[in-house]
Amino acid sequence: MVIVHVSAECYPMAKAGGLGDVVGALPKYQNKLGDKAMVVMPMYQTPFLKENNWDVQYKGNTNLGNWFFDYTIIKESTGKLGYDLYLVDINGLLDRPKIYGYTDDIDRFIGFQVAVVNWLSHWGELPSIIHCHDHQAGLISFMMKYCYDYQRLKNVKTVLSIHNAQYQGAMGWDKSILIPRWDMNKKGLLEWNNCINSLAAGVKCVDKVTTVSPSYMQQLTVQSNGLELLFKNEQNKCVGILNGIDNEIWNPATDKMIPFHYDFNTVNEGKQKNKNVLCAKYNLDTNKPLVVFIGRLVAEKAADVLPGAIQHALDKTNLGVNFFIIGAGDTSIESALNYLVQLYPGHYNTFIGYDEKIGHEAYAAADFLLMPSRVEPCGLNQLYSLRYGTIPMVRDTGGLHDTVVDMGDAGGFGIKFLHANETDIVYSIERAIEVYKNKKQMKAMIQKAMKIDHSWESVIMAYKKVYQSIG
Ligand code: GLC
Numbered sequence: 001m002v003i004v005h006v007s008a009e010c011y012p013m014a015k016a017g018g019l020g021d022v023v024g025a026l027p028k029y030q031n032k033l034g035d036k037a038m039v040v041m042p043m044y045q046t047p048f049l050k051e052n053n054w055d056v057q058y059k060g061n062t063n064l065g066n067w068f069f070d071y072t073i074i075k076e077s078t079g080k081l082g083y084d085l086y087l088v089d090i091n092g093l094l095d096r097p098k099i100y101g102y103t104d105d106i107d108r109f110i111g112f113q114v115a116v117v118n119w120l121s122h123w124g125e126l127p128s129i130i131h132c133h134d135h136q137a138g139l140i141s142f143m144m145k146y147c148y149d150y151q152r153l154k155n156v157k158t159v160l161s162i163h164n165a166q167y168q169g170a171m172g173w174d175k176s177i178l179i180p181r182w183d184m185n186k187k188g189l190l191e192w193n194n195c196i197n198s199l200a201a202g203v204k205c206v207d208k209v210t211t212v213s214p215s216y217m218q219q220l221t222v223q224s225n226g227l228e229l230l231f232k233n234e235q236n237k238c239v240g241i242l243n244g245i246d247n248e249i250w251n252p253a254t255d256k257m258i259p260f261h262y263d264f265n266t267v268n269e270g271k272q273k274n275k276n277v278l279c280a281k282y283n284l285d286t287n288k289p290l291v292v293f294i295g296r297l298v299a300e301k302a303a304d305v306l307p308g309a310i311q312h313a314l315d316k317t318n319l320g321v322n323f324f325i326i327g328a329g330d331t332s333i334e335s336a337l338n339y340l341v342q343l344y345p346g347h348y349n350t351f352i353g354y355d356e357k358i359g360h361e362a363y364a365a366a367d368f369l370l371m372p373s374r375v376e377p378c379g380l381n382q383l384y385s386l387r388y389g390t391i392p393m394v395r396d397t398g399g400l401h402d403t404v405v406d407m408g409d410a411g412g413f414g415i416k417f418l419h420a421n422e423t424d425i426v427y428s429i430e431r432a433i434e435v436y437k438n439k440k441q442m443k444a445m446i447q448k449a450m451k452i453d454h455s456w457e458s459v460i461m462a463y464k465k466v467y468q469s470i471g
Pocket residue numbers: 017018019022163164212243376377378379380399
């Protein structure tokens with residue numbers, strides 16, 4: 001099967017969150033298992049672009065409303081990623097340093113999708129599956145089926161994977177002129193709530209919808225930022241498939257980004273050595289349990305609750321624990337978190353920003369990973385943490401519900417709580433401190449955690465079934 005993934009992110013070319021990790025790994029493992037999978041994404045001005053060599057694959061031209069533009073498709077020249085990576089270069093529109101966050105993002109991603117569909121329509125032999133990810137690729141299926149110029153693509157099967165339905169790419173009808181000449185009778189397929197809604201259009205038009213965990217699939221019918229009814233109606237073509245993780249990148253026995261390697265047998269000593277290094281660097285107490293938070297500092301991840309909960313936990317436990325926060329996001333949350341550094345020297349620190357290496361060091365050093373997310377479609381951090389023998393403390397929602405078993409339940413290896421509030425977080429920290437003191441129980445949990453297999457190989461088969469069901 002020839003599978004073309006269309007996405008706004010793909011690690012290591014450009015990543016803002018878990019979407020990048022997933023799109024960077026899924027095709028690699030699909031290829032290993034015998035299919036021909038590739039990725040097409042926008043050409044941003046990222047370090048990866050500058051540090052690698054690219055071949056020109058195709059030059060084309062099309063228009064975005066009244067603006068006629070040339071685009072170039074370039075391809076990573078060595079194939080070292082394990083899949084072909086194609087970038088769409090549209091001068092002045094996509095070639096910027098950041099992925100998102102510009103006032104013309106709507107135009108940028110429609111431009112990207114138009115160029116992708118235009119390029120596909122020039123392929124000799126067409127691919128078997130176009131696999132779109134999130135709303136930035138949500139209009140592709142509509143364009144393939146209902147734009148007059150792209151009728152050649154109308155029978156190619158399409159899949160949409162939803163990594164986060166909070167973001168939907170909604171826009172006013174004035175933007176409809178940006179979509180290449182389309183069949184006006186199909187207006188209803190673009191519409192949700194009197195707007196053009198890219199994610200809703202994707203859900204309506206594709207052959208199959210996937211979300212990144214089974215529980216999140218269920219949740220979308222009751223909580224999806226306005227699309228609940230749509231997901232209820234379309235349930236029959238939706239399926240939840242839990243993400244995998246790239247075990248080649250996330251392996252404490254070989255990870256080049258961590259100071260000391262360890263495996264299942266050497267985890268106790270290995271983690272302590274990594275913890276000593278991190279604690280020395282960030283002025284933390286290496287003899288107390290270390291709880292880390294790694295993620296975007298936004299309400300969706302309940303980062304707004306962290307400053308109060310951390311203060312409360314440090315006071316209540318008489319500094320019985322350390323916290324280390326890595327992330328960036330809302331400036332008010334960043335400053336509230338930074339403020340605590342002066343109040344709790346020796347037990348609390350932050351790294352405001354995003355840095356892949358510090359993330360890896362923290363997974364290797366920490367005893368616990370805190371994820372109080374309000375919304376978590378899958379969550380990859382808890383999966384990384386399991387692999388590094390770091391006990392996940394998670395709110396019981398979405399993919400966190402599906403991947404963590406509380407230590408009070410049979411076979412448990414984590415800590416789960418119900419609410420994204422201070423009380424539940426502080427109580428969970430107290431539970432963490434207790435179990436940390438019980439060396440035998442802690443060791444047994446760590447070993448259980450490290451044995452859990454979330455590798456991509458098994459996930460690939462689930463996607464293959466989805467493709468076959470529509471193929
Ligand atoms: C998004 C979701 C996250 C998921 C990731 C990859 O970032 O918020 O839960 O793990 O996509 O699918």
